[in-house]
Amino acid sequence: MRYIVIGGSGHIGTYLVPALVRLGHEVIEVSRGERQPYRPDPAWNEVRRVPLDRDKAEADGSFGQRIRELQGDVIIDLICFTLESAQQVTEALEGEVHHYLSCGTIWVHGPSVTVPVTEEQPRRPFGDYGIRKAKIEAYLLDKARKGRFPATVLHPGHIVGPGWVPLNPAGHFNPDVFARLAAGKEISIPNLGMETVHHVHAEDVAQAFIKASQCWSQAVGHSFHVVSPAAVSLRGYAETAASWFGHEAVLRFEPFESMKHSLGNGEARTVYDHIAHSPSCSIEKARRLLGYEPRYSSMEAVRESVNWLIEQKKIDVS
Structure with missing residues (x-):
């Protein structure tokens, strides 16, 4: 399959992109092209890297169309930070992609009532970042559950690993x-x-994106916590x-x-x-539906x- 990884030169992409290549997929990495991955890997030699400034392309309304022109089967969007960004890219991709996976955050949850927190608990986000990501999640999952767009949202914890x-x-x-x-x-x-x-190694976040993309029927219309076991x-x-x-x-x-x-x-x-x-988040849903098992x-x-x-x-x- 052809995977397009938006923002794939960062910490998650450093592990995700080479892993997809080793699984035999064609990979296109889209970013501003201003930095190299956090660690070298010969798999990057097989990756097509497309320089694209998302902010500028969204400002002139061309970003979604540019991603659509790459004709990806699976889109993994690691750098969607506003509802408007999500709307622009999904509207351009409706009917054109097999699966769209967006990177959220466990901060879509506010103060916990019971712990570990599950994905189904009512949301009480606070702070600009958590509120924005919660709006993106609600928009994407609503479209997915109405059968209009095959979206999944993964919520990492505090990402760590070499280079960070x-x-x-x-x-x-x-x-x-x-x-x-x-x-x-x-x-x-x-x-x-x-x-x-609640930390998570970037390699485990990459694992979760891959597993979610391999479990289309279990993943579409759902969000999943992606953190360490505790x-x-x-x-x-x-x-x-x-x-x-x-x-x-x-x-x-x-x-x-x-x-x-x-x-x-x-x-x-x-x-x-x-x-x-x-935060203290449960990974039982990701374990049950995706087979997610963090290494760290x-x-x-x-x-x-x-x-x-x-x-x-x-x-x-x-």
């Missing part, structure tokens, strides 16, 4: 947190450290990461309202978003990212 700074136990992305844990130094984590985060608490995360370096975590538990004053505005906003969501636990995925940071000398653990 992982969300850390303090709830933000400053890699110095890992350097401090490696040195046995104190770190501050919000509140009592019992809020949760979320982790910030406290447990810090303690496990410190143990990698032979230390016990030295933790300062600080109310977020106090902690935020020692952070920059960007970091404080990031911490708030993560502790306010405290949350901590295994993060450790691979941290090892990459050390190898690249982005953190000093000496």
